Amino acid sequence: MRxxxxxxxxxxxxxxxxxxxxxxNAIQTATTYxxxxxxxxNAEIVDIVEQINHKERDIENMCLKLIMQQQPVARDLxxxxxxxxxxxxxxxxxDNADDIAEIVSMNNIPTADVEAIELIxxxxxxxxxxxxxxxxxxxxxxxxxxxxxxxxDAIDNYFNNIKLKLAEDFRDSSHNxxxxxxLFMISKYFERIGDHSVNIARWVLYMITGTLEGNTN
Amino acid sequence: xxxxIFKYTELxxxxxxxxxxxxxxxxxxxxxxxxxxKQLKTETAITAQAVEEGGLDYLRxxxxxxxxxxxxxxDGTVLYDNEEDASKMANHADRPEVKEALEKGEGKSTRYxxxxxxxMIYSALRLSDGSVLRVSEERNTVLTVALGMVLPMIWVFLIxxxxxxxxxLKMSRQIVEPLNGFDLDHPLDNQDxxxxxxxLQRINNQQKEIRQxxxxxxxxxKDFVTVTDHMQECLILLSRKGKxxxxxNQAMKLLHADESCIGSDILYLERRVEFQRGLKKAADGEHTxxxxxxxxxxxxxxxxxxxxxxxxxxxGMVVLMFDVTDRENAEQMxxxxxxxxxxxxxxxxxxxxxCAELLKSGGVRPEDSGKFVDLIFSQTQRMITLVDDLLQxxxxxxxxxxxxxxxxxxxxxxxxxxxxxxxxxxxxxxQMTVSGSRPALIWGITRLVESIVFNLMDNALKYNRENxxxxxxxxxxxxxxxxxxKDNGVGIPAEDVPRIxxxxxRVDKSHSREIGGTGLGLSIVKNAARILHADVDVKSExxxxxxxxxxxxxxxxxxx
Numbered sequence: 001m002r003x004x005x006x007x008x009x010x011x012x013x014x015x016x017x018x019x020x021x022x023x024x025n026a027i028q029t030a031t032t033y034x035x036x037x038x039x040x041x042n043a044e045i046v047d048i049v050e051q052i053n054h055k056e057r058d059i060e061n062m063c064l065k066l067i068m069q070q071q072p073v074a075r076d077l078x079x080x081x082x083x084x085x086x087x088x089x090x091x092x093x094x095d096n097a098d099d100i101a102e103i104v105s106m107n108n109i110p111t112a113d114v115e116a117i118e119l120i121x122x123x124x125x126x127x128x129x130x131x132x133x134x135x136x137x138x139x140x141x142x143x144x145x146x147x148x149x150x151x152x153d154a155i156d157n158y159f160n161n162i163k164l165k166l167a168e169d170f171r172d173s174s175h176n177x178x179x180x181x182x183l184f185m186i187s188k189y190f191e192r193i194g195d196h197s198v199n200i201a202r203w204v205l206y207m208i209t210g211t212l213e214g215n216t217n
Numbered sequence: 218x219x220x221x222i223f224k225y226t227e228l229x230x231x232x233x234x235x236x237x238x239x240x241x242x243x244x245x246x247x248x249x250x251x252x253x254x255k256q257l258k259t260e261t262a263i264t265a266q267a268v269e270e271g272g273l274d275y276l277r278x279x280x281x282x283x284x285x286x287x288x289x290x291x292d293g294t295v296l297y298d299n300e301e302d303a304s305k306m307a308n309h310a311d312r313p314e315v316k317e318a319l320e321k322g323e324g325k326s327t328r329y330x331x332x333x334x335x336x337m338i339y340s341a342l343r344l345s346d347g348s349v350l351r352v353s354e355e356r357n358t359v360l361t362v363a364l365g366m367v368l369p370m371i372w373v374f375l376i377x378x379x380x381x382x383x384x385x386l387k388m389s390r391q392i393v394e395p396l397n398g399f400d401l402d403h404p405l406d407n408q409d410x411x412x413x414x415x416x417l418q419r420i421n422n423q424q425k426e427i428r429q430x431x432x433x434x435x436x437x438x439k440d441f442v443t444v445t446d447h448m449q450e451c452l453i454l455l456s457r458k459g460k461x462x463x464x465x466n467q468a469m470k471l472l473h474a475d476e477s478c479i480g481s482d483i484l485y486l487e488r489r490v491e492f493q494r495g496l497k498k499a500a501d502g503e504h505t506x507x508x509x510x511x512x513x514x515x516x517x518x519x520x521x522x523x524x525x526x527x528x529x530x531x532x533g534m535v536v537l538m539f540d541v542t543d544r545e546n547a548e549q550m551x552x553x554x555x556x557x558x559x560x561x562x563x564x565x566x567x568x569x570x571x572c573a574e575l576l577k578s579g580g581v582r583p584e585d586s587g588k589f590v591d592l593i594f595s596q597t598q599r600m601i602t603l604v605d606d607l608l609q610x611x612x613x614x615x616x617x618x619x620x621x622x623x624x625x626x627x628x629x630x631x632x633x634x635x636x637x638x639x640x641x642x643x644x645x646x647x648q649m650t651v652s653g654s655r656p657a658l659i660w661g662i663t664r665l666v667e668s669i670v671f672n673l674m675d676n677a678l679k680y681n682r683e684n685x686x687x688x689x690x691x692x693x694x695x696x697x698x699x700x701x702x703k704d705n706g707v708g709i710p711a712e713d714v715p716r717i718x719x720x721x722x723r724v725d726k727s728h729s730r731e732i733g734g735t736g737l738g739l740s741i742v743k744n745a746a747r748i749l750h751a752d753v754d755v756k757s758e759x760x761x762x763x764x765x766x767x768x769x770x771x772x773x774x775x776x777x
Contacts, residue, residue, distance in 0.1 A: 014482055014484050017484050017485065017488050018484065018488065018493065020488065021488035021489060021490050021493065022490060024488075024489075024490075025489070025490040048490075134488070138485050138488075
């Protein structure tokens with residue numbers, strides 16, 4: 001019985017990593033869209049996001065089944081409850097990537113406008129945060145999880161800088177207001193991706209230490 | 218084993234006890250029967266003697282418990298019975314013992330008594346007056362005998378069981394103990410049980426076989442690890458389900474893993490979607506090639522299935538990864554080079570075509586046509602220079618194997634270049650000085666040395682300023698001759714220095730047209746220096762000037 005349980009926990013672990021990897025892929029794809037304006041390939045990201053949603057349902061079902069059938073305690077229970085919480089953050093990240101792709105596909109944002117702000121750097125930073133959050137889960141590394149939580153400020157700084165720059169552009173009537181708004185939305189989505197990554201890191205920390213620090217956003 | 222031996226011993230003792238008890242019971246029952254018969258006969262004789270002397274009154278005075286005494290007249294009428302009313306009893310003449318006593322003087326019988334409803338034994342004796350005296354007792358049944366023996370037997374049973382339990386436990390332990398103490402690493406050293414010798418011999422043989430197989434396996438694994446760990450490529454062997462079976466040093470370094478990852482899922486080391494997709498394909502029997510990025514370097518990952526002998530399904534997967542960054546970069550440079558060449562050739566062609574078109578259509582005034590012809594001429598010259606440079610570069614790329622090596626004077630080459638550039642220096646108002654020892658003999662290919670010197674001096678002029686200076690110094694050293702071309706011109710930004718030898722690389726792209734040149738000069742210098750085994754060094758400061766130093770070998774290099 002214990003053996004079956006361990007095997008199922010192992011599978012849960014693997015599914016979580018796979019879902020994390022899908023989200024990383026979604027963000028990277030969205031970033032490529034922004035960078036090269038290749039939004040006509042939008043179908044690709046829709047496919048990824050669908051897979052992410054599917055995986056979320058699978059993992060949720062698995063967690064509930066494990067809780068009901070195996071009645072886990074202590075660390076195992078923490079692992080399963082954390083997984084339940086983490087999948088919803090991962091799913092949100094997938095949705096945010098999808099939203100970004102949708103904006104890029106609907107409106108043509110001039111590359112020069114994208115390059116004028118630190119959006120690509122912000123996207124890279126957000127992607128790195130998610131990668132680190134997933135790595136902290138894979139390696140059960142509480143130090144790395146703490147690092148992710150601390151990096152949130154960097155993402156917020158990016159967002160604030162971009163917001164200030166876009167506000168200036170907004171006042172300057174020579175700018176295309178549509179693309180200013182689009183870029184603002186996109187940067188907000190990246191900021192949300194950063195927040196979700198922090199949530200994931202917090203749940204990883206809870207899984208390892210048993211205490212939940214701070215509030216999840 | 219102890220348990221089993223104990224169980225069987227106990228069972229044997231139990232069965233022995235039960236059967237012993239049954240046998241004793243059987244023997245005792247027969248013996249008791251005979252004893253009772255004799256006793257009854259004696260009792261009858263004594264009672265008969267007493268009745269002969271004391272008559273019926275004696276009988277009436279008798280107090281008996283278990284014995285029944287009956288006096289029967291010669292005709293069978295019951296005269297007295299100590300347990301029943303004699304007058305109510307039936308005629309006893311037909312009773313076998315009575316019949317026998319009347320005939321023979323004494324008689325006996327064993328039968329079921331209707332009156333007493335149990336098995337009875339009877340003994341009868343004929344008295345002198347012709348009457349018969351009968352004494353009877355209840356016969357002992359097997360059960361009564363057994364019941365009489367039960368209590369002592371139970372005690373005996375219990376005591377025996379306890380003793381046998383202790384003994385059999387000890388005994389079974391004694392049997393098993395040497396077995397547990399067997400040294401199975403050296404089975405033949407165990408002499409406790411000669412009966413086990415063939416068994417131990419077989420263990421010994423099998424152990425030898427296992428040892429040999431283990432050794433050969435370890436050797437094979439060691440060989441495998443030695444080979445794979447010294448590979449430049451990363452090699453990972455996976456089971457069909459993606460579990461790591463083997464991973465070499467390079468792969469562990471690349472994926473930040475250690476030996477403990479063996480046996481875990483590859484997903485923990487590389488989770489990228491495209492990689493996992495490749496693994497899935499490999500499990501289904503398809504080969505995949507991917508380019509993955511690790512810390513800024515590109516790796517090609519080949520994921521292939523390993524087929525089992527029946528060739529139906531993949532038994533496992535092998536992942537081979539190798540650094541293709543240089544190849545990718547070279548490919549990138551090749552693409553850039555092609556696009557640069559096309560661009561550089563196309564630009565003068567457009568000018569030429571435009572001018573020619575205007576001249577052809579007669580849209581040019583006769584007095585202006587000279588300018589257009591000049592333009593066409595200068596652009597064709599530009600193209601010729603470019604094509605010459607390209608030819609030279611491709612020649613250098615091919616290794617310039619057909620060129621002649623000889624001893625030549627570097628100073629002569631520098632002087633001749635100075636003469637060629639004198640006019641240009643005058644026009645640009647740049648002072649050019651040449652100093653150094655003569656003749657400064659070096660071993661090289663004249664054309665290549667000329668190219669190097671001319672290109673460096675030409676650049677020093679081009680990227681100079683009004684009233685600037687170009688100092689060319691030739692210094693002889695022990696085994697080499699050093700050429701320094703120093704200017705106090707525009708200089709090169711530090712971040713561009715590593716790239717100036719790239720083909721078509723221009724530091725200041727916006728002014729390159731005015732300055733002229735193909736962007737191939739320094740590339741030619743570098744390639745020619747490579748072939749001549751000369752060292753190239755650049756020192757530059759933005760706004761202050763640049764110094765190129767080339768160190769030519771004096772003697773023929775061994776490789777040449």
